[in-house]
Amino acid sequence: MHRLIRIVALAAIALLTILWGAVWAVRTDPEMFAGTRLQFIAALLGEEGAAPTSPPGVSVGGPFSLVDGDGKAVSDSDFRGRWMLVYFGYTYCPDVCPTELQTISAALAKLGADAAKVAPMFITIDPARDTPAAIGSYVKLFDPKLIGLTGTAQQIADVAREYRVYYAKVTPKGASADGYLMDHSGFVYLMDPQGHFAALYNPATDADDMAAGLRDHFSQRS
Numbered sequence: 001m002h003r004l005i006r007i008v009a010l011a012a013i014a015l016l017t018i019l020w021g022a023v024w025a026v027r028t029d030p031e032m033f034a035g036t037r038l039q040f041i042a043a044l045l046g047e048e049g050a051a052p053t054s055p056p057g058v059s060v061g062g063p064f065s066l067v068d069g070d071g072k073a074v075s076d077s078d079f080r081g082r083w084m085l086v087y088f089g090y091t092y093c094p095d096v097c098p099t100e101l102q103t104i105s106a107a108l109a110k111l112g113a114d115a116a117k118v119a120p121m122f123i124t125i126d127p128a129r130d131t132p133a134a135i136g137s138y139v140k141l142f143d144p145k146l147i148g149l150t151g152t153a154q155q156i157a158d159v160a161r162e163y164r165v166y167y168a169k170v171t172p173k174g175a176s177a178d179g180y181l182m183d184h185s186g187f188v189y190l191m192d193p194q195g196h197f198a199a200l201y202n203p204a205t206d207a208d209d210m211a212a213g214l215r216d217h218f219s220q221r222s
Protein backbone atom coordinates (compact mmCIF):
# COMPACT_ATOMS: atom_id res chain seq x y z
CA MET A 1 0.00 0.00 0.00
CA HIS A 2 2.77 2.44 0.93
CA ARG A 3 4.52 1.58 -2.28
CA LEU A 4 1.43 2.42 -4.34
CA ILE A 5 1.07 5.80 -2.62
CA ARG A 6 4.72 6.52 -3.31
CA ILE A 7 4.37 5.64 -7.00
CA VAL A 8 1.26 7.77 -7.37
CA ALA A 9 2.94 10.68 -5.57
CA LEU A 10 6.05 10.43 -7.75
CA ALA A 11 3.94 10.26 -10.90
CA ALA A 12 2.00 13.33 -9.80
CA ILE A 13 5.22 15.24 -9.11
CA ALA A 14 6.66 14.21 -12.48
CA LEU A 15 3.49 15.30 -14.28
CA LEU A 16 3.44 18.66 -12.50
CA THR A 17 7.11 19.22 -13.32
CA ILE A 18 6.53 18.51 -17.00
CA LEU A 19 3.47 20.76 -17.10
CA TRP A 20 5.28 23.56 -15.30
CA GLY A 21 8.25 23.25 -17.64
CA ALA A 22 6.02 23.36 -20.71
CA VAL A 23 4.09 26.38 -19.47
CA TRP A 24 7.30 28.19 -18.60
CA ALA A 25 8.87 27.43 -21.98
CA VAL A 26 5.80 28.50 -23.96
CA ARG A 27 5.51 31.71 -21.98
CA THR A 28 9.20 32.44 -22.34
CA ASP A 29 9.28 31.91 -26.06
CA PRO A 30 6.27 30.52 -27.91
CA GLU A 31 8.11 30.43 -31.22
CA MET A 32 10.82 28.14 -29.98
CA PHE A 33 8.26 25.42 -30.45
CA ALA A 34 7.70 26.23 -34.08
CA GLY A 35 11.44 25.90 -34.64
CA THR A 36 11.46 29.40 -36.05
CA ARG A 37 13.52 30.83 -33.26
CA LEU A 38 16.51 28.77 -34.33
CA GLN A 39 16.09 29.82 -37.95
CA PHE A 40 15.94 33.41 -36.85
CA ILE A 41 19.14 33.09 -34.82
CA ALA A 42 20.81 31.40 -37.77
CA ALA A 43 19.77 34.32 -39.97
CA LEU A 44 21.11 36.78 -37.43
CA LEU A 45 24.44 35.03 -37.19
CA GLY A 46 24.79 34.65 -40.95
CA GLU A 47 27.72 36.12 -42.82
CA GLU A 48 25.43 38.51 -44.66
CA GLY A 49 25.62 42.12 -43.63
CA ALA A 50 21.88 42.36 -44.03
CA ALA A 51 19.18 39.76 -44.01
CA PRO A 52 17.03 40.88 -46.93
CA THR A 53 13.81 39.38 -45.71
CA SER A 54 12.21 38.44 -42.45
CA PRO A 55 13.02 34.87 -41.48
CA PRO A 56 10.06 32.64 -42.33
CA GLY A 57 7.32 32.61 -39.77
CA VAL A 58 8.88 35.27 -37.56
CA SER A 59 7.38 38.71 -37.30
CA VAL A 60 9.82 41.46 -36.37
CA GLY A 61 8.67 44.81 -35.07
CA GLY A 62 5.21 46.08 -34.30
CA PRO A 63 3.31 48.88 -32.62
CA PHE A 64 4.99 50.80 -29.82
CA SER A 65 4.21 53.65 -27.44
CA LEU A 66 7.29 55.52 -26.23
CA VAL A 67 8.48 58.96 -25.17
CA ASP A 68 10.83 61.19 -27.14
CA GLY A 69 13.59 63.54 -25.98
CA ASP A 70 11.08 66.32 -25.38
CA GLY A 71 8.96 64.11 -23.16
CA LYS A 72 6.32 63.81 -25.88
CA ALA A 73 4.40 60.54 -26.40
CA VAL A 74 5.39 58.90 -29.67
CA SER A 75 4.03 55.82 -31.42
CA ASP A 76 5.14 53.80 -34.43
CA SER A 77 2.23 55.17 -36.48
CA ASP A 78 3.75 58.67 -36.24
CA PHE A 79 6.44 57.44 -38.64
CA ARG A 80 4.27 55.99 -41.41
CA GLY A 81 5.46 57.17 -44.79
CA ARG A 82 9.09 57.09 -43.69
CA TRP A 83 11.51 54.20 -43.34
CA MET A 84 12.18 53.59 -39.66
CA LEU A 85 15.80 52.72 -38.95
CA VAL A 86 15.64 51.33 -35.44
CA TYR A 87 18.54 50.67 -33.10
CA PHE A 88 18.35 49.63 -29.46
CA GLY A 89 20.97 50.49 -26.84
CA TYR A 90 21.62 52.85 -23.95
CA THR A 91 23.47 56.07 -23.29
CA TYR A 92 25.92 54.55 -20.78
CA CYS A 93 27.08 51.98 -23.36
CA PRO A 94 30.88 52.13 -23.35
CA ASP A 95 31.60 51.24 -26.96
CA VAL A 96 29.15 49.33 -29.12
CA CYS A 97 26.28 51.84 -29.18
CA PRO A 98 28.44 54.90 -29.92
CA THR A 99 30.10 53.03 -32.79
CA GLU A 100 26.77 51.94 -34.27
CA LEU A 101 25.25 55.41 -33.93
CA GLN A 102 28.25 56.82 -35.80
CA THR A 103 27.71 54.23 -38.53
CA ILE A 104 24.03 55.16 -38.82
CA SER A 105 24.89 58.86 -38.95
CA ALA A 106 27.55 58.27 -41.63
CA ALA A 107 25.14 56.13 -43.67
CA LEU A 108 22.50 58.88 -43.54
CA ALA A 109 25.08 61.44 -44.67
CA LYS A 110 25.88 59.24 -47.68
CA LEU A 111 22.18 59.23 -48.66
CA GLY A 112 22.12 62.98 -49.14
CA ALA A 113 18.57 64.26 -49.72
CA ASP A 114 17.23 60.69 -49.48
CA ALA A 115 18.03 60.76 -45.76
CA ALA A 116 14.74 62.63 -45.35
CA LYS A 117 12.96 59.36 -46.18
CA VAL A 118 14.41 57.81 -43.03
CA ALA A 119 13.33 58.16 -39.40
CA PRO A 120 16.46 57.00 -37.54
CA MET A 121 15.76 56.14 -33.93
CA PHE A 122 17.66 55.00 -30.88
CA ILE A 123 15.45 53.19 -28.36
CA THR A 124 16.92 52.73 -24.90
CA ILE A 125 16.84 49.38 -23.16
CA ASP A 126 17.89 51.16 -19.94
CA PRO A 127 14.87 53.35 -19.17
CA ALA A 128 15.83 53.59 -15.48
CA ARG A 129 18.78 55.85 -16.33
CA ASP A 130 17.84 57.10 -19.79
CA THR A 131 15.28 59.78 -19.09
CA PRO A 132 13.72 61.60 -22.06
CA ALA A 133 16.15 64.51 -21.60
CA ALA A 134 19.15 62.17 -21.30
CA ILE A 135 18.39 60.15 -24.43
CA GLY A 136 17.34 63.26 -26.35
CA SER A 137 20.59 65.10 -25.77
CA TYR A 138 22.70 61.95 -26.20
CA VAL A 139 21.53 61.15 -29.73
CA LYS A 140 22.09 64.74 -30.85
CA LEU A 141 25.80 64.23 -30.12
CA PHE A 142 25.80 61.81 -33.05
CA ASP A 143 23.27 63.26 -35.46
CA PRO A 144 20.58 65.94 -35.20
CA LYS A 145 18.31 63.66 -37.26
CA LEU A 146 18.42 60.88 -34.65
CA ILE A 147 15.31 60.42 -32.53
CA GLY A 148 15.98 59.24 -28.98
CA LEU A 149 13.19 57.21 -27.42
CA THR A 150 12.58 55.93 -23.92
CA GLY A 151 9.53 54.93 -21.89
CA THR A 152 8.38 53.03 -18.87
CA ALA A 153 10.06 49.71 -18.10
CA GLN A 154 6.93 48.02 -19.48
CA GLN A 155 6.87 50.07 -22.70
CA ILE A 156 10.53 49.22 -23.28
CA ALA A 157 9.96 45.55 -22.52
CA ASP A 158 7.07 45.52 -25.00
CA VAL A 159 8.96 47.10 -27.90
CA ALA A 160 12.06 44.99 -27.21
CA ARG A 161 9.96 41.83 -27.31
CA GLU A 162 8.42 42.82 -30.64
CA TYR A 163 11.83 43.49 -32.16
CA ARG A 164 13.33 40.32 -30.62
CA VAL A 165 15.86 42.40 -28.74
CA TYR A 166 17.74 40.71 -25.96
CA TYR A 167 18.85 42.85 -23.04
CA ALA A 168 19.98 42.18 -19.49
CA LYS A 169 21.47 44.15 -16.64
CA VAL A 170 25.06 43.27 -15.76
CA THR A 171 26.66 44.64 -12.60
CA PRO A 172 30.46 44.30 -12.67
CA LYS A 173 32.12 43.31 -9.40
CA GLY A 174 32.73 46.36 -7.23
CA ALA A 175 30.45 48.58 -9.29
CA SER A 176 27.98 50.85 -7.53
CA ALA A 177 24.28 50.08 -7.76
CA ASP A 178 24.05 52.69 -10.51
CA GLY A 179 27.24 51.63 -12.27
CA TYR A 180 25.77 48.66 -14.08
CA LEU A 181 26.09 47.77 -17.74
CA MET A 182 23.42 46.50 -20.08
CA ASP A 183 24.12 43.48 -22.22
CA HIS A 184 22.12 43.82 -25.41
CA SER A 185 21.81 42.58 -28.97
CA GLY A 186 23.11 45.02 -31.55
CA PHE A 187 21.11 44.85 -34.76
CA VAL A 188 19.74 47.74 -36.76
CA TYR A 189 16.24 47.19 -38.13
CA LEU A 190 14.88 48.75 -41.28
CA MET A 191 11.09 49.00 -41.37
CA ASP A 192 9.30 50.04 -44.55
CA PRO A 193 7.00 53.10 -44.83
CA GLN A 194 4.04 50.89 -43.84
CA GLY A 195 5.87 49.78 -40.71
CA HIS A 196 6.74 46.28 -41.90
CA PHE A 197 10.11 44.66 -41.43
CA ALA A 198 12.38 45.20 -44.45
CA ALA A 199 15.97 44.42 -43.45
CA LEU A 200 18.35 43.75 -40.62
CA TYR A 201 21.89 45.10 -40.40
CA ASN A 202 24.36 43.45 -38.10
CA PRO A 203 27.13 45.29 -36.23
CA ALA A 204 29.64 44.38 -38.95
CA THR A 205 27.72 46.42 -41.55
CA ASP A 206 29.66 49.59 -42.34
CA ALA A 207 28.18 52.92 -43.40
CA ASP A 208 28.75 52.26 -47.11
CA ASP A 209 26.92 48.95 -47.00
CA MET A 210 24.09 50.36 -44.92
CA ALA A 211 23.63 53.32 -47.27
CA ALA A 212 23.70 51.00 -50.29
CA GLY A 213 21.16 48.71 -48.64
CA LEU A 214 18.84 51.60 -47.86
CA ARG A 215 19.09 52.97 -51.42
CA ASP A 216 18.29 49.54 -52.74
CA HIS A 217 15.12 49.38 -50.67
CA PHE A 218 14.07 52.91 -51.66
CA SER A 219 14.42 52.06 -55.36
CA GLN A 220 12.27 48.95 -55.00
CA ARG A 221 9.40 51.01 -53.62
CA SER A 222 9.50 54.17 -55.73
Ligand code: NI
Nearest residue numbers: 089093096097
Ligand atom coordinates in the same frame (compact mmCIF):
# COMPACT_ATOMS: atom_id res chain seq x y z
NI1 NI B 1 25.41 49.24 -26.41
